[in-house]
Amino acid sequence: MTTFGRRSGGGRRRAARESLPLIAVFTTLTRSHSAELVDISPMGARLQGSELPGDGEEEVVLCVDRVRAFGRVVWASGDEFAMVFDDPLDDEYVDALRAKVRSTQGLSADMRLALDVWSGGSPR
Numbered sequence: 001m002t003t004f005g006r007r008s009g010g011g012r013r014r015a016a017r018e019s020l021p022l023i024a025v026f027t028t029l030t031r032s033h034s035a036e037l038v039d040i041s042p043m044g045a046r047l048q049g050s051e052l053p054g055d056g057e058e059e060v061v062l063c064v065d066r067v068r069a070f071g072r073v074v075w076a077s078g079d080e081f082a083m084v085f086d087d088p089l090d091d092e093y094v095d096a097l098r099a100k101v102r103s104t105q106g107l108s109a110d111m112r113l114a115l116d117v118w119s120g121g122s123p124r
Contacts, residue, residue, distance in 0.1 A: 022100060024064035026083075028053050037064050038080070040097060042088040044071065052081045065100055067093045 024037040024047060035049030045062060053060060055076040060083050062069045071085040 022064055022097065024062060026053070027061040027063070028058045037062075037097075040089075040094060042085075042091065042094055044074070044082060044084040045069070046080060046082045048080045050079060052076055052079065055081075065097060067097060 022037040023034055024045075025032055025034050026047060033049070033051050035047040035052065037045060038048050039046040047062075053073050053076065055073060059070070059072050062071065062083065062085075067089065069085045069089055070087070071083040073081050074084050075082050
């Protein structure tokens with residue numbers, strides 16, 4: 001599965017998703033962990049990694065670049081989970097993440113993580 005939900009054709013989504021392979025940090029009530037941000041829209045995001053929160057059981061704070069979004073897990077399966085944001089993201093934040101993806105295209109996940117840490121981000 002490369003995206004969650006439907007991009008077109010009668011699905012419930014009101015906001016377009018953008019594919020964004022960025023390193024993100026999600027924080028629950030009990031821990032912080034890094035994962036790869038796979039999709040994002042103003043309404044929610046999908047992440048991929050290990051040690052992810054369970055389906056519907058946890059509130060999550062997503063931190064990627066300068067974006068901080070509060071939300072909750074709406075589904076989890078295998079090494080992926082999706083979250084819906086409590087408040088929609090401003091388009092400027094989604095656009096900033098898209099610009100970051102363009103600037104790191106072709107880099108491995110390890111190189112993107114190193115770039116995030118070097119530029120002041122946090123891996124965990």
